[in-house]
Amino acid sequence: MKQIICRKFNLKIPLLLVLGFYFGCACPVDADDEAVFQIIGPVITAEPSSPSRWTLKQLEARVVSREISSRYFDKALGYEGSKFRVISMAALVRLFDPEGVSDAVLLDCFDDYQGILSIADIERYDIQVATRIEIRSEFKKPDWLNPLLVIVPDRKKAPFQERYLTANIRQLKFTRLREYYEPLRKVVGTASPVGFSSFKDNCLFCHSLMGIGGNKGARLLENYDFSRMKWKNKFRKDFFAFHHKDNADKQNVEQFVSDTQLQAITEFLSLVQGFTSNQENN
Numbered sequence: 001m002k003q004i005i006c007r008k009f010n011l012k013i014p015l016l017l018v019l020g021f022y023f024g025c026a027c028p029v030d031a032d033d034e035a036v037f038q039i040i041g042p043v044i045t046a047e048p049s050s051p052s053r054w055t056l057k058q059l060e061a062r063v064v065s066r067e068i069s070s071r072y073f074d075k076a077l078g079y080e081g082s083k084f085r086v087i088s089m090a091a092l093v094r095l096f097d098p099e100g101v102s103d104a105v106l107l108d109c110f111d112d113y114q115g116i117l118s119i120a121d122i123e124r125y126d127i128q129v130a131t132r133i134e135i136r137s138e139f140k141k142p143d144w145l146n147p148l149l150v151i152v153p154d155r156k157k158a159p160f161q162e163r164y165l166t167a168n169i170r171q172l173k174f175t176r177l178r179e180y181y182e183p184l185r186k187v188v189g190t191a192s193p194v195g196f197s198s199f200k201d202n203c204l205f206c207h208s209l210m211g212i213g214g215n216k217g218a219r220l221l222e223n224y225d226f227s228r229m230k231w232k233n234k235f236r237k238d239f240f241a242f243h244h245k246d247n248a249d250k251q252n253v254e255q256f257v258s259d260t261q262l263q264a265i266t267e268f269l270s271l272v273q274g275f276t277s278n279q280e281n282n
């Protein structure tokens with residue numbers, strides 16, 4: 001008896017795999033129901049509050065979920081007709097930080113991407129988190145496109161930025177914006193140069209600076225000498241060579257920044273590089 005079951009099982013699995021590949025998945029991308037996400041509440045006392053671990057099922061049982069589409073997402077990825085099962089991020093905030101101690105949620109991802117959203121923006125744009133993603137079968141899904149995923153719902157006009165497309169989230173951590181950006185604040189002071197905000201909204205998630213942000217992309221300060229025109233031009237050229245609309249891994253960042261913004265980003269990076277090398281010399 002045991003043997004028969006085993007043989008059936010052995011046959012079934014490869015067949016399913018082959019069929020799955022053949023039809024290129026019609027393509028629900030679910031996080032495993034048992035996959036565990038961490039949600040770290042705000043720090044109320046000197047002791048950091050302990051992380052709490054949640055499966056998707058547990059989350060969906062606590063916060064109402066619904067199915068929606070997102071033109072914002074489809075436009076950024078060059079898709080049509082994607083569907084999502086989502087829970088409201090504002091509802092998560094109310095659940096985990098009822099006292100309103102924090103003003104931002106840090107989003108650490110499986111692929112070394114680090115997103116961050118202010119709670120003001122979460123409320124203003126009614127930001128959602130997708131627990132299930134359905135991409136139409138004619139479109140290619142990059143490896144990083146997995147739940148949890150930040151979604152701008154159709155009625156809302158969030159600025160078109162990399163900031164509202166964080167995917168592959170493994171941990172939500174309640175935090176404060178001021179503390180988070182403090183190292184970069186030391187460089188720019190009270191001013192908010194265009195280059196600083198453009199970099200925060202579109203680049204820092206993958207190209208970390210001074211210990212903040214993700215490390216999915218190259219270390220820009222190590223690769224370029226921003227005090228020299230030649231290197232600034234190379235930076236621009238490399239940016240367009242990699243982050244264009246046909247980028248195989250759907251990292252079309254070009255769509256979010258104008259020429260002027262990219263120029264300003266270069267100036268901002270030059271400022272940070274000057275600051276860090278001064279610190280090293282002292």
Ligand code: HEC
Nearest residue numbers: 162202203205206216217218223235238239242251253257
């Ligand atoms: C989703 C993550 C991600 C975002 C967001 C992102 N990058 Fe990148 N970037 C990468 C990756 C990955 C590479 C290729 C990495 C490598 O060279 O190792 C790259 C490469 C680059 C390169 C070429 C580096 C080289 O050494 O060839 C430049 C320049 C660059 N990015 C600038 C930017 C700027 C400016 C922004 C914001 C406007 C940005 N990137 C946003 C991930 C990202």
